Amino acid sequence: MGTLEQMPSSWNEYIGTVLSDSGHVSRSAIYGISDSRKWASSAGFDVTSDEVRSLVVGFTDPSRLWKDGVHLGGRKYTCTRSESSLIVGRESADGNGCVIFRCCKCLVIGTHEGEAHPGGCYSVVTKLGEYLKEHGI
Numbered sequence: 001m002g003t004l005e006q007m008p009s010s011w012n013e014y015i016g017t018v019l020s021d022s023g024h025v026s027r028s029a030i031y032g033i034s035d036s037r038k039w040a041s042s043a044g045f046d047v048t049s050d051e052v053r054s055l056v057v058g059f060t061d062p063s064r065l066w067k068d069g070v071h072l073g074g075r076k077y078t079c080t081r082s083e084s085s086l087i088v089g090r091e092s093a094d095g096n097g098c099v100i101f102r103c104c105k106c107l108v109i110g111t112h113e114g115e116a117h118p119g120g121c122y123s124v125v126t127k128l129g130e131y132l133k134e135h136g137i
Helices: 011-022 049-060 063-068 118-134
Strands: 026-030 038-041 071-072 075-082 085-092 097-102 106-111
Touching: 011 026, 011 038, 026 063, 049 063, 049 071, 049 075, 049 085, 049 097, 049 106, 063 075, 063 097, 071 085, 071 097, 075 097, 085 118, 106 118
Parallel strands: none
Antiparallel strands: 026 038, 026 106, 071 075, 075 085, 085 097, 097 106
């Protein structure tokens, strides 16, 4: 990820330049917390407003995520980690996974599939999330 002085100026640039171009994130999106609206996403990666609302609730009460899993774009991930600002999920069959970071006003969502490394996805999503959170976003 670039230095803070080099951060992108549009939400779509965050998806492309910071997340996708890292090589660690297969699909990504940024959604508003208050209204579940999409700010930006990778082509073809659409998380439903119900899925976003479920994630927002899951940050304060993860019991449903532990029981029913994390749902993103019609895919189900087993919840493997849940904290006040972070949710991590994994598909048991193929090892694909997701990382969701809660900022002040938005969720940063990233998935890793195939050759993308889970640790790299985790690192890139959390660094962007921490940056946005520090700036009140």
